[in-house]
Amino acid sequence: MGVSTPTALLSLALCLSGGFQQGYVASVLNQPYIAVEEYINTSWIERFDTPIDRDWLNLIWSALNIAYPLATILGQ
Numbered sequence: 096m097g098v099s100t101p102t103a104l105l106s107l108a109l110c111l112s113g114g115f116q117q118g119y120v121a122s123v124l125n126q127p128y129i130a131v132e133e134y135i136n137t138s139w140i141e142r143f144d145t146p147i148d149r150d151w152l153n154l155i156w157s158a159l160n161i162a163y164p165l166a167t168i169l170g171q
């Protein structure tokens with residue numbers, strides 16, 4: 096029993112065309128990172144009256160990126 100090449104290619108294309116992007120967009124915070132970084136910076140300025148350090152911003156951004164998929168897994 097074999098799967099023809101066109102069928103295999105169609106399966107692969109369908110796998111990569113729908114759910115993959117949806118899952119990627121839902122789990123990786125790439126696109127809104129500038130807005131989120133500005134928000135973190137603004138909050139930091141309101142709280143501490145000084146702009147956030149780049150290292151702290153990277154640390155908070157990394158923590159957010161880890162927390163988001165974890166929350167998605169735990170929330171299911």
Ligand SMILES: *[C@@H]1O[C@H](CO)[C@@H](O)[C@H](O)[C@H]1NC(C)=O
Nearest residue numbers: 132136137146147148149152
């Ligand atoms: C945070 O905002 C201040 C004021 O707008 C800006 O000068 C500073 O460069 C910003 N810091 C970062 C890391 O974006």
